[in-house]
Amino acid sequence: MNTAVYVTTEAAEDAVRLLADQGIASDAHEEPANAGTLGVLRVGDHDVAAAVEILTKSPGMAAIRCPECGSLHVAYPNQPDASPTAALAAKIAETLHLSERNFFCHECQYEWAEDQGALVAAT
Numbered sequence: 001m002n003t004a005v006y007v008t009t010e011a012a013e014d015a016v017r018l019l020a021d022q023g024i025a026s027d028a029h030e031e032p033a034n035a036g037t038l039g040v041l042r043v044g045d046h047d048v049a050a051a052v053e054i055l056t057k058s059p060g061m062a063a064i065r066c067p068e069c070g071s072l073h074v075a076y077p078n079q080p081d082a083s084p085t086a087a088l089a090a091k092i093a094e095t096l097h098l099s100e101r102n103f104f105c106h107e108c109q110y111e112w113a114e115d116q117g118a119l120v121a122a123t
Helices: 009-021 045-056 084-095
Strands: 002-006 026-033 036-043 062-065 102-105 111-113 119-122
Touching: 002 009, 002 026, 002 045, 009 026, 009 036, 009 045, 009 062, 036 045
Parallel strands: none
Antiparallel strands: 002 036, 002 062, 026 036, 062 119, 102 111
């Protein structure tokens, strides 16, 4: 599950190393965005709560936080994590400008467009 979004892929990779030190498996990947490239951190569903707690308490990482509740447990783009078919359909719809790519907060379910700006804070 996409667990956190970082300003850079390098920041997401730092989070992977931090979680590995705590025994939590995760990976990072690049996600194209209008303003450049974001780093997306993925953690297994069973480790999400522990990962979010560790990352929230770890200073110095520029994570994108929800502008409503401040959580770093956000996803970008807002699309299903599990279904490759749904992800492909969402990508085609976005390419054809039939939908927007939005951030989504897993904590409060707030959704916001990339151009609305996201609160970026050191975790």
